[in-house]
Amino acid sequence: MNEFGATLRAWRDRMSPAVVGLPVSRNRRTKGLRREELAELSGISVDYLVRLEQGRFTTPSEQVAAALARALQLSAAERDHLYRLAGLNAPGAAEITDHIPxxxxxxxxxxxxxxxxxxxxxxxxxxxxxxxxxxxxxxxxxxxxxxxxxxxxxxxxxxxxxxxxxxxxxxxxxxxxxxxxxxxxxxxxxxxxxxxxxxxxxxxxxxxxxxxxxxxxxxxxxxxxxxxxxxxxxxxxxxxxxxxxxxxxxxxxxxxxxxxxxxxxxxxxxxxxxxxxxxxx
CATH class of the missing domain: 3.30.450.180 (Beta-Lactamase)
Structure with missing residues:
Protein backbone atom coordinates (compact mmCIF):
# COMPACT_ATOMS: atom_id res chain seq x y z
CA MET A 1 0.00 0.00 0.00
CA ASN A 2 1.31 3.43 -0.94
CA GLU A 3 0.36 5.30 2.23
CA PHE A 4 2.45 8.35 1.36
CA GLY A 5 0.74 8.83 -2.00
CA ALA A 6 -2.73 8.11 -0.64
CA THR A 7 -2.28 10.57 2.21
CA LEU A 8 -0.90 13.23 -0.12
CA ARG A 9 -3.86 12.78 -2.46
CA ALA A 10 -6.36 12.98 0.44
CA TRP A 11 -4.82 16.23 1.69
CA ARG A 12 -4.81 17.66 -1.84
CA ASP A 13 -8.50 16.79 -2.25
CA ARG A 14 -9.48 18.49 1.00
CA MET A 15 -7.60 21.74 0.23
CA SER A 16 -9.90 24.53 -0.92
CA PRO A 17 -8.47 26.50 -3.87
CA ALA A 18 -9.88 29.70 -2.37
CA VAL A 19 -7.68 29.30 0.72
CA VAL A 20 -4.55 29.70 -1.41
CA GLY A 21 -6.00 32.52 -3.51
CA LEU A 22 -7.00 30.52 -6.57
CA PRO A 23 -10.24 31.39 -8.42
CA VAL A 24 -13.13 28.95 -7.99
CA SER A 25 -15.61 28.71 -10.87
CA ARG A 26 -18.94 26.92 -10.97
CA ASN A 27 -17.64 24.65 -13.70
CA ARG A 28 -14.80 23.38 -11.56
CA ARG A 29 -15.05 19.61 -11.19
CA THR A 30 -12.23 19.17 -8.70
CA LYS A 31 -13.26 19.83 -5.10
CA GLY A 32 -9.73 20.34 -3.85
CA LEU A 33 -6.52 21.37 -5.59
CA ARG A 34 -5.65 20.08 -9.04
CA ARG A 35 -2.31 18.36 -9.39
CA GLU A 36 -0.88 21.18 -11.48
CA GLU A 37 -1.98 23.69 -8.83
CA LEU A 38 -0.31 21.82 -5.97
CA ALA A 39 2.78 21.31 -8.11
CA GLU A 40 3.06 25.06 -8.78
CA LEU A 41 2.48 25.96 -5.14
CA SER A 42 5.15 23.47 -4.09
CA GLY A 43 7.67 24.35 -6.76
CA ILE A 44 7.85 20.83 -8.18
CA SER A 45 6.87 19.38 -11.56
CA VAL A 46 3.45 17.86 -12.18
CA ASP A 47 5.11 14.63 -13.35
CA TYR A 48 7.03 14.37 -10.07
CA LEU A 49 3.83 14.91 -8.07
CA VAL A 50 2.07 12.21 -10.10
CA ARG A 51 4.87 9.76 -9.34
CA LEU A 52 4.63 10.59 -5.63
CA GLU A 53 0.87 10.07 -5.53
CA GLN A 54 1.01 6.85 -7.54
CA GLY A 55 3.78 5.39 -5.41
CA ARG A 56 6.33 5.27 -8.20
CA PHE A 57 8.54 7.49 -6.04
CA THR A 58 8.28 7.38 -2.26
CA THR A 59 11.45 9.04 -0.96
CA PRO A 60 11.19 12.81 -1.54
CA SER A 61 13.85 15.09 -0.09
CA GLU A 62 13.31 17.15 3.06
CA GLN A 63 13.02 20.24 0.87
CA VAL A 64 10.19 18.72 -1.18
CA ALA A 65 8.41 17.44 1.93
CA ALA A 66 8.63 20.91 3.52
CA ALA A 67 7.33 22.56 0.33
CA LEU A 68 4.37 20.17 0.15
CA ALA A 69 3.57 20.73 3.83
CA ARG A 70 3.57 24.51 3.30
CA ALA A 71 1.46 24.35 0.15
CA LEU A 72 -1.10 22.07 1.82
CA GLN A 73 -1.02 24.21 4.99
CA LEU A 74 -0.50 21.17 7.20
CA SER A 75 -0.53 21.38 10.96
CA ALA A 76 2.70 20.53 12.78
CA ALA A 77 1.38 17.02 13.55
CA GLU A 78 0.37 16.45 9.91
CA ARG A 79 3.71 17.76 8.68
CA ASP A 80 5.56 15.35 10.99
CA HIS A 81 3.37 12.48 9.74
CA LEU A 82 4.18 13.38 6.12
CA TYR A 83 7.89 13.33 6.95
CA ARG A 84 7.64 9.92 8.61
CA LEU A 85 5.72 8.47 5.64
CA ALA A 86 8.54 9.72 3.42
CA GLY A 87 11.12 8.00 5.61
CA LEU A 88 12.42 11.32 6.93
CA ASN A 89 13.04 12.48 10.47
CA ALA A 90 10.37 14.96 11.46
CA PRO A 91 11.77 18.42 12.28
CA GLY A 92 12.44 18.62 15.99
CA ALA A 93 13.31 21.38 18.41
CA ALA A 94 16.99 20.71 17.80
CA GLU A 95 16.78 21.53 14.11
CA ILE A 96 15.50 24.63 12.32
CA THR A 97 12.26 24.09 10.44
CA ASP A 98 10.99 25.59 7.18
CA HIS A 99 7.38 24.88 8.14
CA ILE A 100 5.00 27.86 8.12
CA PRO A 101 1.91 27.23 10.28
Whole structure:
Protein backbone atom coordinates (compact mmCIF):
# COMPACT_ATOMS: atom_id res chain seq x y z
CA MET A 1 0.00 0.00 0.00
CA ASN A 2 1.31 3.43 -0.94
CA GLU A 3 0.36 5.30 2.23
CA PHE A 4 2.45 8.35 1.36
CA GLY A 5 0.74 8.83 -2.00
CA ALA A 6 -2.73 8.11 -0.64
CA THR A 7 -2.28 10.57 2.21
CA LEU A 8 -0.90 13.23 -0.12
CA ARG A 9 -3.86 12.78 -2.46
CA ALA A 10 -6.36 12.98 0.44
CA TRP A 11 -4.82 16.23 1.69
CA ARG A 12 -4.81 17.66 -1.84
CA ASP A 13 -8.50 16.79 -2.25
CA ARG A 14 -9.48 18.49 1.00
CA MET A 15 -7.60 21.74 0.23
CA SER A 16 -9.90 24.53 -0.92
CA PRO A 17 -8.47 26.50 -3.87
CA ALA A 18 -9.88 29.70 -2.37
CA VAL A 19 -7.68 29.30 0.72
CA VAL A 20 -4.55 29.70 -1.41
CA GLY A 21 -6.00 32.52 -3.51
CA LEU A 22 -7.00 30.52 -6.57
CA PRO A 23 -10.24 31.39 -8.42
CA VAL A 24 -13.13 28.95 -7.99
CA SER A 25 -15.61 28.71 -10.87
CA ARG A 26 -18.94 26.92 -10.97
CA ASN A 27 -17.64 24.65 -13.70
CA ARG A 28 -14.80 23.38 -11.56
CA ARG A 29 -15.05 19.61 -11.19
CA THR A 30 -12.23 19.17 -8.70
CA LYS A 31 -13.26 19.83 -5.10
CA GLY A 32 -9.73 20.34 -3.85
CA LEU A 33 -6.52 21.37 -5.59
CA ARG A 34 -5.65 20.08 -9.04
CA ARG A 35 -2.31 18.36 -9.39
CA GLU A 36 -0.88 21.18 -11.48
CA GLU A 37 -1.98 23.69 -8.83
CA LEU A 38 -0.31 21.82 -5.97
CA ALA A 39 2.78 21.31 -8.11
CA GLU A 40 3.06 25.06 -8.78
CA LEU A 41 2.48 25.96 -5.14
CA SER A 42 5.15 23.47 -4.09
CA GLY A 43 7.67 24.35 -6.76
CA ILE A 44 7.85 20.83 -8.18
CA SER A 45 6.87 19.38 -11.56
CA VAL A 46 3.45 17.86 -12.18
CA ASP A 47 5.11 14.63 -13.35
CA TYR A 48 7.03 14.37 -10.07
CA LEU A 49 3.83 14.91 -8.07
CA VAL A 50 2.07 12.21 -10.10
CA ARG A 51 4.87 9.76 -9.34
CA LEU A 52 4.63 10.59 -5.63
CA GLU A 53 0.87 10.07 -5.53
CA GLN A 54 1.01 6.85 -7.54
CA GLY A 55 3.78 5.39 -5.41
CA ARG A 56 6.33 5.27 -8.20
CA PHE A 57 8.54 7.49 -6.04
CA THR A 58 8.28 7.38 -2.26
CA THR A 59 11.45 9.04 -0.96
CA PRO A 60 11.19 12.81 -1.54
CA SER A 61 13.85 15.09 -0.09
CA GLU A 62 13.31 17.15 3.06
CA GLN A 63 13.02 20.24 0.87
CA VAL A 64 10.19 18.72 -1.18
CA ALA A 65 8.41 17.44 1.93
CA ALA A 66 8.63 20.91 3.52
CA ALA A 67 7.33 22.56 0.33
CA LEU A 68 4.37 20.17 0.15
CA ALA A 69 3.57 20.73 3.83
CA ARG A 70 3.57 24.51 3.30
CA ALA A 71 1.46 24.35 0.15
CA LEU A 72 -1.10 22.07 1.82
CA GLN A 73 -1.02 24.21 4.99
CA LEU A 74 -0.50 21.17 7.20
CA SER A 75 -0.53 21.38 10.96
CA ALA A 76 2.70 20.53 12.78
CA ALA A 77 1.38 17.02 13.55
CA GLU A 78 0.37 16.45 9.91
CA ARG A 79 3.71 17.76 8.68
CA ASP A 80 5.56 15.35 10.99
CA HIS A 81 3.37 12.48 9.74
CA LEU A 82 4.18 13.38 6.12
CA TYR A 83 7.89 13.33 6.95
CA ARG A 84 7.64 9.92 8.61
CA LEU A 85 5.72 8.47 5.64
CA ALA A 86 8.54 9.72 3.42
CA GLY A 87 11.12 8.00 5.61
CA LEU A 88 12.42 11.32 6.93
CA ASN A 89 13.04 12.48 10.47
CA ALA A 90 10.37 14.96 11.46
CA PRO A 91 11.77 18.42 12.28
CA GLY A 92 12.44 18.62 15.99
CA ALA A 93 13.31 21.38 18.41
CA ALA A 94 16.99 20.71 17.80
CA GLU A 95 16.78 21.53 14.11
CA ILE A 96 15.50 24.63 12.32
CA THR A 97 12.26 24.09 10.44
CA ASP A 98 10.99 25.59 7.18
CA HIS A 99 7.38 24.88 8.14
CA ILE A 100 5.00 27.86 8.12
CA PRO A 101 1.91 27.23 10.28
CA UNK A 102 -1.43 27.60 8.46
CA UNK A 103 -2.43 30.56 10.63
CA UNK A 104 0.72 32.44 9.62
CA UNK A 105 0.15 31.55 5.97
CA UNK A 106 -3.34 33.03 6.14
CA UNK A 107 -2.02 36.28 7.60
CA UNK A 108 0.86 36.83 5.17
CA UNK A 109 -1.29 36.00 2.14
CA UNK A 110 -3.56 38.92 3.05
CA UNK A 111 -0.76 41.50 3.01
CA UNK A 112 -1.11 42.30 -0.68
CA UNK A 113 -0.33 45.99 -0.16
CA UNK A 114 3.24 45.29 0.93
CA UNK A 115 6.26 43.25 -0.06
CA UNK A 116 6.33 40.28 2.32
CA UNK A 117 8.68 37.34 2.78
CA UNK A 118 9.12 34.65 5.41
CA UNK A 119 12.55 33.46 6.50
CA UNK A 120 13.49 30.53 8.73
CA UNK A 121 15.45 31.06 11.95
CA UNK A 122 18.75 30.95 9.99
CA UNK A 123 17.47 33.55 7.49
CA UNK A 124 16.80 31.01 4.78
CA UNK A 125 14.05 32.39 2.51
CA UNK A 126 11.08 30.00 2.49
CA UNK A 127 8.15 32.08 1.16
CA UNK A 128 7.48 35.40 -0.58
CA UNK A 129 4.49 37.15 -2.09
CA UNK A 130 4.05 38.78 -5.50
CA UNK A 131 4.83 42.19 -4.03
CA UNK A 132 8.23 40.98 -2.82
CA UNK A 133 9.08 39.43 -6.18
CA UNK A 134 7.97 42.61 -7.96
CA UNK A 135 9.88 44.99 -5.70
CA UNK A 136 13.11 43.02 -5.24
CA UNK A 137 13.16 40.65 -8.21
CA UNK A 138 11.97 37.05 -8.34
CA UNK A 139 13.96 34.95 -5.80
CA UNK A 140 13.12 31.77 -7.72
CA UNK A 141 15.95 32.62 -10.11
CA UNK A 142 18.35 31.84 -7.22
CA UNK A 143 19.04 28.15 -6.41
CA UNK A 144 17.06 27.20 -3.27
CA UNK A 145 20.13 26.39 -1.15
CA UNK A 146 21.52 29.89 -1.81
CA UNK A 147 18.40 31.81 -0.79
CA UNK A 148 19.84 32.98 2.50
CA UNK A 149 19.82 36.62 3.59
CA UNK A 150 22.81 36.22 5.93
CA UNK A 151 24.89 34.66 3.18
CA UNK A 152 23.86 37.48 0.81
CA UNK A 153 24.85 40.07 3.40
CA UNK A 154 28.32 38.77 4.26
CA UNK A 155 29.25 36.62 1.26
CA UNK A 156 27.87 38.54 -1.73
CA UNK A 157 27.98 36.64 -4.99
CA UNK A 158 26.32 36.60 -8.41
CA UNK A 159 23.17 34.89 -7.08
CA UNK A 160 21.55 37.48 -4.81
CA UNK A 161 18.04 37.42 -3.38
CA UNK A 162 17.54 41.00 -4.53
CA UNK A 163 18.00 41.52 -8.25
CA UNK A 164 18.22 45.27 -7.76
CA UNK A 165 20.49 47.56 -5.76
CA UNK A 166 19.60 47.84 -2.08
CA UNK A 167 21.02 50.45 0.27
CA UNK A 168 20.45 50.47 4.02
CA UNK A 169 19.93 53.91 5.55
CA UNK A 170 21.26 52.68 8.91
CA UNK A 171 24.95 52.18 8.22
CA UNK A 172 26.47 49.14 9.93
CA UNK A 173 23.57 48.51 12.29
CA UNK A 174 21.71 45.92 10.15
CA UNK A 175 24.82 43.73 9.90
CA UNK A 176 25.37 43.79 13.65
CA UNK A 177 21.67 43.08 14.26
CA UNK A 178 21.76 40.14 11.83
CA UNK A 179 24.77 38.59 13.56
CA UNK A 180 23.15 39.08 16.97
CA UNK A 181 20.00 37.41 15.65
CA UNK A 182 21.96 34.41 14.36
CA UNK A 183 23.69 34.07 17.73
CA UNK A 184 20.25 34.09 19.34
CA UNK A 185 19.24 31.29 16.96
CA UNK A 186 22.19 29.15 18.10
CA UNK A 187 20.73 29.29 21.59
CA UNK A 188 17.29 28.31 20.35
CA UNK A 189 18.61 25.52 18.09
CA UNK A 190 21.91 24.34 19.58
CA UNK A 191 21.75 21.04 17.68
CA UNK A 192 20.98 22.50 14.25
CA UNK A 193 23.47 21.14 11.75
CA UNK A 194 22.49 23.56 9.02
CA UNK A 195 22.82 26.58 11.33
CA UNK A 196 26.23 25.37 12.49
CA UNK A 197 27.32 24.93 8.87
CA UNK A 198 26.11 28.42 8.01
CA UNK A 199 27.96 30.02 10.94
CA UNK A 200 31.15 28.15 9.99
CA UNK A 201 30.81 29.29 6.37
CA UNK A 202 30.26 32.93 7.34
CA UNK A 203 33.03 32.98 9.94
CA UNK A 204 35.52 31.52 7.50
CA UNK A 205 34.47 33.60 4.50
CA UNK A 206 33.79 37.03 6.00
CA UNK A 207 36.11 39.07 8.22
CA UNK A 208 33.22 41.40 9.05
CA UNK A 209 31.04 38.53 10.24
CA UNK A 210 33.90 36.96 12.21
CA UNK A 211 34.60 40.26 13.97
CA UNK A 212 30.95 40.82 14.86
CA UNK A 213 30.53 37.20 15.94
CA UNK A 214 33.39 37.49 18.43
CA UNK A 215 31.56 40.39 20.10
CA UNK A 216 29.02 37.86 21.42
CA UNK A 217 26.00 40.17 21.18
CA UNK A 218 22.63 38.40 21.36
CA UNK A 219 19.50 40.04 20.01
CA UNK A 220 16.82 40.08 17.34
CA UNK A 221 16.83 41.85 13.98
CA UNK A 222 13.66 43.96 14.17
CA UNK A 223 13.77 46.87 11.74
CA UNK A 224 15.68 48.63 8.98
CA UNK A 225 15.17 51.33 6.39
CA UNK A 226 16.20 50.63 2.82
CA UNK A 227 16.27 52.22 -0.60
CA UNK A 228 15.58 49.78 -3.43
CA UNK A 229 16.71 50.90 -6.88
CA UNK A 230 13.79 49.54 -8.89
CA UNK A 231 14.34 49.54 -12.68
CA UNK A 232 10.87 50.98 -13.48
CA UNK A 233 9.73 52.82 -10.35
CA UNK A 234 13.13 54.31 -9.54
CA UNK A 235 14.58 54.52 -6.01
CA UNK A 236 11.95 53.42 -3.47
CA UNK A 237 12.47 54.15 0.24
CA UNK A 238 10.82 51.49 2.40
CA UNK A 239 10.55 50.60 6.05
CA UNK A 240 11.63 47.01 6.66
CA UNK A 241 10.01 45.49 9.74
CA UNK A 242 10.81 42.00 11.02
CA UNK A 243 8.18 40.12 13.02
CA UNK A 244 9.08 36.86 14.76
CA UNK A 245 6.64 33.98 15.03
CA UNK A 246 6.54 31.49 17.88
CA UNK A 247 8.90 28.68 18.80
CA UNK A 248 10.06 28.16 15.20
CA UNK A 249 11.48 31.69 15.28
CA UNK A 250 10.26 32.45 11.77
CA UNK A 251 11.10 35.92 10.45
CA UNK A 252 8.19 37.66 8.74
CA UNK A 253 9.72 40.58 6.84
CA UNK A 254 7.38 43.33 5.65
CA UNK A 255 8.50 46.18 3.41
CA UNK A 256 6.14 49.15 3.23
CA UNK A 257 6.33 52.85 2.38
CA UNK A 258 5.13 55.90 4.29
CA UNK A 259 1.42 56.49 3.58
CA UNK A 260 0.56 59.19 1.02
CA UNK A 261 4.20 59.65 0.08
CA UNK A 262 5.97 59.55 -3.28
CA UNK A 263 7.60 56.34 -2.14
CA UNK A 264 4.21 54.73 -1.56
CA UNK A 265 3.24 55.66 -5.11
CA UNK A 266 6.49 54.20 -6.45
CA UNK A 267 6.00 51.05 -4.37
CA UNK A 268 2.55 50.57 -5.91
CA UNK A 269 4.04 51.12 -9.37
CA UNK A 270 6.72 48.53 -8.68
CA UNK A 271 4.14 46.00 -7.50
CA UNK A 272 1.89 46.67 -10.51
CA UNK A 273 4.83 46.31 -12.89
CA UNK A 274 5.35 42.81 -11.48
CA UNK A 275 1.70 41.77 -11.42
CA UNK A 276 2.58 38.50 -13.15
CA UNK A 277 5.30 37.66 -10.63
CA UNK A 278 4.85 34.24 -9.06
CA UNK A 279 4.77 34.05 -5.25
CA UNK A 280 7.25 31.69 -3.67
CA UNK A 281 6.46 28.52 -1.77
Missing amino acids: PSVQRVVRRLDHAAVAVFAADWQLIWWNRGWAALCGDPSRVPPHLRNFARDTFLPGPAQLSAYGVTSLVAGAPQAALVADLRRATGRFPGSRRLTALIDELTTGSETFARLWVDGVVGAHRTDQKIIDHPLAGPVAVDCDVLTDGDADLKIVIMSAEPDSDDETKLRLAVLSGADAVPGT
